[in-house]
Amino acid sequence: MRYALHAEWTKARTMRGPGLLVLAIILLTVGLGVIVTDSAAVAAHAAAGAAGTDGSGRDTAVLCLSGVQLSQAVVAILAAQAVGGEYSSRLILVTLVATPRRLTALAAKAGVVSALTLVAALPAVAISVLAGRLILSAHGFAVPSPTSSPELRAAFGSVLYLLLIALLGLGLGLLIRDTGIAIGALLALLYLFPLFAHAVSNPDWQRHLEQISPMSAGLLIQNTANLNTLPLSPWEGLAVLAAWSAAALLGGALALLLRDA
DSSP states (O other): OHHHHHHHHHHHHHSHHHHHHHHHHHHHHHHHHHHHHHHHHHHHOOSOOOTTBOTTSOBHHHHHTTTHHHHHHHHHHHHHHHHHHHHHHTHHHHHHHHOOOHHHHHHHHHHHHHHHHHHHHHHHHHHHHHHHHHHHHHTTOOOOOTTSHHHHHHHHHHHHHHHHHHHHHHHHHHHHOOHHHHHHHHHHHHHHHHHHHHHOOOHHHHHHHHHHOHHHHHGGGGOOSOGGGSSSOHHHHHHHHHHHHHHHHHHHHHHHHHSOO
């Protein structure tokens, strides 16, 4: 396993793409979070906010971490590229010759993709929370303590969310074996569910779609206010995304074992 991890890390380290994608994840998470938080604070037209919300009643944690909704697309690219790129270049043949135990090769690849995602997600989320708090405080809003349980859960949960998106992308990449199609499939899975939910007029169907959507359910982990109005609890929502990721990884593992490279 150690040699497989070293091989995967060497590939990721010597390629230009992963490093740029890690930087893009950080910039997009922080940049969009700052823009959304500042816009919401200005639009609220209030001198102070209630605890956990801005002047308009919006959840401050969700505002600060809103960049995750965009940077997850880059995480999807990072994960799908890790597999699809090897199949398109036929490097997968070399990988499987060097590591004949295919599940070991998959575990090593998942470990490196997870590590790259964490390297991006941890500073991105931390900076987003800090920048968002500074912006809200500058506009006169009262913000909860960053060490409060809901705030910590929202931040830590956002990191886990991006990690699960990476594993979902890795699983789809193994199933589809084409980088472009795998990325398109994952983005459709993430973004089309919320669109369908908004298009449906029946509130019960809306709620059901939000409960099974990997993005809508998973991002509930960021909520710190008005939790009784959510379709699922924050941790239940993240569990829905975890189930999607586990199913994709299981399908990818079976495809890796049963199909020719």
